[in-house]
Amino acid sequence: MQYLYYPGCSAKGTGYSYEISMQTVFKRLGAEIEEIHDWNCCGSTAGLCFDKYKTYALAARNLALAERQFKGASDEIHILCPCNACLQILVKTDHCIREDPVNGPRIKRALEKIGLSYTHKIVIRHPLDIILNDIGLDAVRELVTTPLKENRIACYYGCQMVRPFSSYDDQHNPTGMEDLMDVLGVPTVSWALRTSCCGSSLTGTLCCGGTVAAPMDEVGLRMSYNVIKDAQYRGADAITVACPLCQLNLECYQDRMRRLFHDDIRMPIVCITQLMGLAMGIPEKELGLNKLFVPLPNHSAIHQEE
């Protein structure tokens, strides 16, 4: 299967470990990935706050570029989008162009001015969706060499992966990640805040909004802290995520949380693709595990035994 790849700004910066592990694992699974040439930022939630239709136009440029670049004969072009926020904006843009009788044509006309056209061939998909539905869990199971039994993992879905659009999983109680973890041999924990928001756009700094002023960054930090603390109470040794922003937000601000809430939390946050790679016996460096702020416990022992 061939996919065009829309990385998003975050994957190229702070989401490096997610990007590199995803590329390695997808290569191993036999999926071809080709980056969209000269893609631009989708506008993210900050763009929607500023001007909605302009943001859609910006995102539509990526969809049109993908259509131009795709060489295959198929009627459907699948875009792989690892970031939940980008995924949601691209899907929203596609909906707007398809359904809005006034602004859809307006965006198309604007695209024509720069020599591009959009003909609704695009399907935007999350890596988890592709792993579950295109590649299939059986194919993953065949490649697993070292089941990861040492750590109990809490699966964190975050917001925009299953909300507001969800074509492949339940909106209120998604289970896709747990199914994948079962295949990898990872014990999972049942917990309450798996689809609660981590407040990434409020802790701000990197993604979407940014409530960075002193009295207010507590809002975002409190939301992340709740997520981590709940996972800890339920006995998780690590949290796995499928979004570069969730990863950054839950992981990198832990020192600030320790100071603000006077609580010594150290929770490793790993990406699903990193765990898949580990179970497949791929070397750590190719998975970006050396970039983690809090190292994954117990696993290095397994790899030394091999």
Place this chain on the structure above:
Amino acid sequence: MNVVQEQIQDLDHLPVKYEKDADPAFVDEISSLAGVTNLQTCIQCGTCSGTCPSTNYMDIPPHRIINLIRAGFREDVLTSFTPWLCASCYSCAVECPQTISITDVMYAIKQKSLQEKQYPRWFPSPVMVQEFFNAITSRGRIHEGTLILNTFVKTNPILLFKNIKFGFTLWRKGLLEILPPSIQKKDDLKTLLKAMDSPRE
């Protein structure tokens, strides 16, 4: 003084709203903005405020914002910092029994208050949003370092010094590029946005 009397005294401090201050056209103004549907069908059940992860930090909870829009109290809505605390997590939109996309209502309020320059001045999010959009139009991609730098300089420079260590850690891990990335066809973006500015044909 019993509890009831105390509560009545509390109510005395609440500002009284008069119908003459309301702007009946406001609800149509907001409804005409992108993505806002079914606003008039709200049954005030409060599910949105219940599911929202940041309600307790807001000055006006989401269901009351909707009622204020319908009642036409323009200034209360546009100067509130509730929309700026919305993390766009879409819990409310998914749970709403009347399928109102409350997240889109929040976007509409933000857009309106930016246009009319009514946003709360001491809040950094509005500055960040504008910096973010400027960054896209000038370079086509977001560079996390520059975005933060600009926002901090314009809102709270002291925080910049507090975060230098964090930035350095990111850089040492190889997670922060020094030079801002940019796309090749930057002019295309400008043409694209200009075409969106022109009136509908």
